[in-house]
Amino acid sequence: MWSKERHQRILAMLETNRQVSANDLAEMLGVSRETVRRDLVDLERDGRVSRVHGGAVLPQPRGEEPFQQRMGEQIRAKRDIARKAASLIRPGHSILVDAGTTTSIFAQELVKLSGFMVITNSIDIATTIQGAGADIDLLLLGGRVASDVPATLGELTLAEIRRFNVDMAFIAPVALQAGKGAFSFDLHEAEIATAMAEQARETVILVDHTKLGETSRVLSCAASRIDILVSDKNASPGALQPFRDAGVRVIA
Numbered sequence: 001m002w003s004k005e006r007h008q009r010i011l012a013m014l015e016t017n018r019q020v021s022a023n024d025l026a027e028m029l030g031v032s033r034e035t036v037r038r039d040l041v042d043l044e045r046d047g048r049v050s051r052v053h054g055g056a057v058l059p060q061p062r063g064e065e066p067f068q069q070r071m072g073e074q075i076r077a078k079r080d081i082a083r084k085a086a087s088l089i090r091p092g093h094s095i096l097v098d099a100g101t102t103t104s105i106f107a108q109e110l111v112k113l114s115g116f117m118v119i120t121n122s123i124d125i126a127t128t129i130q131g132a133g134a135d136i137d138l139l140l141l142g143g144r145v146a147s148d149v150p151a152t153l154g155e156l157t158l159a160e161i162r163r164f165n166v167d168m169a170f171i172a173p174v175a176l177q178a179g180k181g182a183f184s185f186d187l188h189e190a191e192i193a194t195a196m197a198e199q200a201r202e203t204v205i206l207v208d209h210t211k212l213g214e215t216s217r218v219l220s221c222a223a224s225r226i227d228i229l230v231s232d233k234n235a236s237p238g239a240l241q242p243f244r245d246a247g248v249r250v251i252a
Helices: 003-017 022-029 033-045 067-071 075-086 101-110 123-132 155-161 187-198 237-245
Strands: 019-021 050-052 055-057 094-097 116-120 136-140 166-171 175-177 181-184 200-206 218-222 228-230 249-251
Touching (some): 003 019, 003 055, 022 055, 101 166, 101 200, 123 136, 155 187, 166 187, 237 249
Parallel strands (some): 094 116, 094 166, 166 200, 200 228, 228 249
Antiparallel strands (some): 019 055, 050 055
C-alpha cells in the first residue's frame, strides 16, 4: 500500500474516532509500527494530525489573535500569496474581497493594476486603494463596523453583497482543510465569506502554509465551492495534494 493511501485511511479513521492508536493503525494497514510512526510524522508536519503518546488525534481548532498582531505574522508568505493572487485579475473583472490580514496585503498589489472593480467590506483595503489613487472602481460595503477587524459586517453588509454577481471572490480564512473547506473564527466574518463565495463565478482562497490542514470554529466556504487555492512557496506538496486531488487549481 502506498503512503498516500495509508495517509487517507488514517485520516478517515480519525474523522470517525477522533483518536487512533499506533497499534490499531499498524494492524488495520498491515504494516509495522515504524511505518505508522513515519506516516504520523508526515501527517503532523502537514498540520493534519497531532501526535500523542501511542497514537494521534485531530488537531485542535485554531484560535485567532488580534487583527493588528496577525498583521505582523507570516509577512513574506502573505506578500508571496498577494502577488500570485493579483496575477489572476484581468481588465474588466469585478471582484469581492473579504477583510483579513492577507487580503490587506493583497490590496497593496491590487493598486498596481487598473481597469477593474473591487467590492469589499474591509475598511483597510478601501483606504489602501483610495489612498493610492489607483484606476480601480472601488465600492466599500456598508454595515456595522466590527470591533477588532477594520471592516463592516451584519445583515446590511450581507444584503449588499447579494446584489452583485462578480467574476471572483478572494477570501482569506484562518484555516483550510481539503475535506471540509475554509474556516473563520468569528461567525459574522464567516457569513461574509459565505455570501461572497455564493455571488462569485470563481472562489479564490488565500491561505499561507501554517493554515493548511487546520480547522477553526465556523465553516465559511465549503470545499466544493473552492475553485482556486493560492498559498506561499513554503507550503508542502503533501499539504497541497488533497486539494489538487479534489480538482482545485493550486498556485503555490
